[in-house]
Amino acid sequence: MLVSESTSALIGGLGMLALGISWLRRRQGGLRLAQVGWVFVGFSFFTQAWTYLEHDDLVLTILCTLTLPLACWAAWFEKTAEEEQHKALVWARGTVAFAGGPYMLVTYVPYLSVLAIWFVASQSAWFLGFATGQEIEIGTTWVNDPSGRVSWEEWEGNRWFATDFTGEYAFQSELLLADGGLIGINFVLACTAIQSMVLFIGAISVLELSWKQRVRALLLILPLIHLLNLFRNAGLIWMHMNYTQWDLWGMSVFEFGHTYVARFVSLFAMFLMALIMFEMLPSMHRHIMALTSPQSKKRST
Numbered sequence: 001m002l003v004s005e006s007t008s009a010l011i012g013g014l015g016m017l018a019l020g021i022s023w024l025r026r027r028q029g030g031l032r033l034a035q036v037g038w039v040f041v042g043f044s045f046f047t048q049a050w051t052y053l054e055h056d057d058l059v060l061t062i063l064c065t066l067t068l069p070l071a072c073w074a075a076w077f078e079k080t081a082e083e084e085q086h087k088a089l090v091w092a093r094g095t096v097a098f099a100g101g102p103y104m105l106v107t108y109v110p111y112l113s114v115l116a117i118w119f120v121a122s123q124s125a126w127f128l129g130f131a132t133g134q135e136i137e138i139g140t141t142w143v144n145d146p147s148g149r150v151s152w153e154e155w156e157g158n159r160w161f162a163t164d165f166t167g168e169y170a171f172q173s174e175l176l177l178a179d180g181g182l183i184g185i186n187f188v189l190a191c192t193a194i195q196s197m198v199l200f201i202g203a204i205s206v207l208e209l210s211w212k213q214r215v216r217a218l219l220l221i222l223p224l225i226h227l228l229n230l231f232r233n234a235g236l237i238w239m240h241m242n243y244t245q246w247d248l249w250g251m252s253v254f255e256f257g258h259t260y261v262a263r264f265v266s267l268f269a270m271f272l273m274a275l276i277m278f279e280m281l282p283s284m285h286r287h288i289m290a291l292t293s294p295q296s297k298k299r300s301t
Contacts (some may be wrong), residue, residue, distance in 0.1 A: 005163035008047040009108055015040025020097035026090045034093050035075040042071020088290035099202025106194055110159045113189050117173050121187035124233035139174035185237055193229035197222055207283050217280055228269055232262055
């Protein structure tokens with residue numbers, strides 16, 4: 001990495017804060033603050049590309065690599081955007097700040113990370129047990145500390161802020177059968193769908209709408225994402241438990257389902273939910289189209 005994980009988190013946090021303040025001060029301008037915020041956030045995500053490259057995740061490596069040039073473009077576009085595009089950029093400031101900020105808190109505060117994992121893992125296990133009649137329990141939560149893999153109870157690290165971990169995932173909770181046998185699947189933060197939920201929270205909460213409209217949209221979309229994620233998790237666990245001999249190009253049914261099928265289905269579901277949001281919240285659709293359209297009205301001077 002170009003900088004340490006803690007430095008990257010600090011830069012990203014400052015960038016989110018700058019974008020959030022610039023959104024709150026949107027009627028007074030906030031141009032310079034927004035430009036600094038875009039560059040800081042882009043650089044923070046850019047530094048994560050090396051981590052994903054080490055774990056052979058080509059998709060996330062490419063996406064993280066693109067964040068810095070895209071952020072620099074947004075910083076430049078803040079000054080040159082036309083009227084409708086500028087309104088969309090202001091919305092984007094708030095979306096990144098109020099989606100990225102909470103996500104960074106959950107990611108870098110171990111208490112919140114583990115709580116999110118336990119919350120979703122327990123419900124996924126219950127959902128699978130209800131559907132199949134097979135009781136599933138949550139076992140030990142492991143921490144990938146630089147000093148070695150230790151249980152959550154024995155871990156002596158800072159539980160309010162931590163960035164120094166080994167492996168791809170900082171925390172992993174085992175799933176066990178009722179007799180104590182290992183299933184062979186661990187729950188991590190990526191299994192909670194927190195990324196998708198905070199994205200919609202950020203995008204909806206900063207729209208110029210009444211609070212009732214925003215609350216109504218969030219009450220529709222967040223439980224839907226959560227339920228779909230529980231179904232996804234339970235389905236992957238069930239396939240792993242029942243198709244033990246399945247193999248495709250050296251991948252188990254869980255690896256294939258998790259890496260390819262589940263991602264495709266999740267993206268398709270996100271696309272459908274976005275279409276629903278566009279119908280309920282046409283201003284969101286206008287902002288996205290403005291950011292991707294080469295022409296719009298000139299900004300008033």
